[in-house]
Amino acid sequence: MKIAVAGKGGSGKTTISATLTRVLARRGHRVTAIDGDPNPNLGTALGMSREQLGELVRVPKEIMEVKEEGERRTLVLTRPVEEITAEYGTEAPDGVNLMVMTGVDHAGGG
């Protein structure tokens, strides 16, 4: 299942996202947490160490292409998802895979 967490800045959405992620991971799900905030701090909220946080690599914009068909804009991955996860994913506690995707959805403007 794919879940998005939204809300006003300061509403506590990052704490809720991180805790929900850890709860689902402890229940045996394979969880990928995606940080889409321009000021990414999901890693800290997930409980990653300073050292692990230093290893985080943002997923580059080039990984996705925006295809426009009339009014419809869709994002298309330029490489297989497994490859992207292996290269840019970082392991967080409880086996969570964290990816920092900030800025990706602005590719192509709009």
Place this chain on the structure above:
Amino acid sequence: MRGLLGELATGKQGEEVTITDMEASIEHMSRATVRHVEGMLVVTEPYFRSLETVGRIAPLARELGIEHVWAVANKVRGHRDEEIIRSYCADHGIEVGGVVQWDEAIQEADREGRALMDYEPAAPAVVSIERIADLLEQRVDQTRGNGRGD
């Protein structure tokens, strides 16, 4: 037998889950960003400007084709706070998916730069978030199997 084991292996326990912590502003929420998202939690605090944000995001999320949209009440300090959120959501046709109480453990964990889950795994806020996980497992899983696997 093999088939059964296969089903168990791919059942609820091993489900692939993605949780995306989205950008705060909704101007960037587009069909492209939320493609394949089945459920959205819109976190709100018990005051009007925060609720107004939910009132804007929820219809937009539905318009973009997200099947389940829930408000999640956060930093709730009592019955009155919960009532404010429930009444706003009822008036705007938004389902409340969870209520997370004000929890000092969150501030303490933040101060130390630790995860709430590591700082106090039995904190009231964690228990509330476990209920949200129950909701997602029950409601979002049921809508799967429509051949959208990717």
